[in-house]
Amino acid sequence: MIKIAFFDVDGTLLRLGHKELSANTAAALRQLHQNGIILCMATGRSYTGVPHFDGIDFDVLLTFNGSFVTKGNDIIFKNPINEHDKYQIISNLKHMNRAIAISNEHMIVTNGTDPDLEQYFAFGSEKLKIADNFDEISRTDIYQIMCSCQKDEHSQILSGAPHSQITAWWDKAADIIPLNSGKGNAVAAVLKHYGFSKDEAIAFGDGHNDIEMLEAVGIGVAMGNAKDEVKAKADFVCQSVENDGIYHYCVENKLIF
Structure with a gap:
């Protein structure tokens, strides 16, 4: 039943x-x-x-x-995402010149934008909010990191972040979450x-x-x-x-x- x-x-x-x-x-x-x-x-x-x-x-x-x-x-x-992994993933994405979205339980913000990330948020009828204090917010507990990417870039995004994983429902973007989540x-x-x-x-x-x-x-x-x-x-x-x-x-x- x-x-x-x-x-x-x-x-x-x-x-x-x-x-x-x-x-x-x-x-x-x-x-x-x-x-x-x-x-x-x-x-x-x-x-x-x-x-x-x-x-x-x-x-x-x-x-x-x-x-x-x-x-x-x-x-x-x-x-939340492991602290070391969080900063490593953000660093990896910055080196890849990718806009990064981060979420805690209170807000979701980005440090920039790109067409695929905008479309990703539009699927959920949400708009990107670019935050001047992105680095400050990144120091809080972050439950998910989002970025536009292709599947063959997943290993580069996760390089040096052994406690995290990528899960995706669209082939042009990814959600990064804890490995045991x-x-x-x-x-x-x-x-x-x-x-x-x-x-x-x-x-x-x-x-x-x-x-x-x-x-x-x-x-x-x-x-x-x-x-x-x-x-x-x-x-x-x-x-x-x-x-x-x-x-x-x-x-x-x-x-x-």
């Missing part, structure tokens, strides 16, 4: 670049909640950048790809908090950064618009986000009526 459900946001709950849920997706979430299922948002977005939907309250927020997890005002799990570890922390087994959990996702989450629950569902490597790791594949995949899966499997 499913007691808790985890949802990626961009490309899963929301069509890329959109701010509002479809009517069917919103109805599915409301009915799941009414049926007593705990709703968890699991996103690569910052804590301050999570979307809010009218009439729908998520019980748990997994932000920064699982590095900062909250239940209301309570912090269930937090895992990720959505899968965050899901495990949430299940432990509630005393649930993985068999009592379901998750929906579409990106590479969702694979660990899909594997950390009893039922991992890839969206129809997910890439092949994500579908290969899922237990089931539903219709695409454009075709209200979450809604139809929940109806077909009698999670809602």
Whole structure:
């Protein structure tokens, strides 16, 4: 019996670049909640950048790809980037002449901009905020670093930063998070908090950064618009986000009526 459900946001709950849920997706979430299922948002977005939907309250927020997890005002799990790694990665990116975005639980700022990084933020309907005090903010606990890049540049970005990893859901940018973080570890922390087994959990996702989450629950569902490597790791594949995949899966499997 499913007691808790985890949802990626961009490309899963929301069509890329959109701010509002479809009517069917919103109805599915409301009915799941009414049926007593705990709703968890699991996103690569910052804590301050999570979307809010009218009439729908998520019980748990997994932000920064699982590095900062909250239940209301309570912090269930937090895992900032290793201090040495943080400065090393920022140095690497500066040498690569890349604009850098950093996030703590209060804000997300950059030291510059470029078209791909702007597009990356636009997917989540966010705008870059260039900060004159970027170096000062970088000395706080940072949960995620973001930059535009190609996959073959990942090793250069992480050079000298053994406690960090790259997770990505778009092929022109990357999210840099702690090595022992990720959505899968965050899901495990949430299940432990509630005393649930993985068999009592379901998750929906579409990106590479969702694979660990899909594997950390009893039922991992890839969206129809997910890439092949994500579908290969899922237990089931539903219709695409454009075709209200979450809604139809929940109806077909009698999670809602």
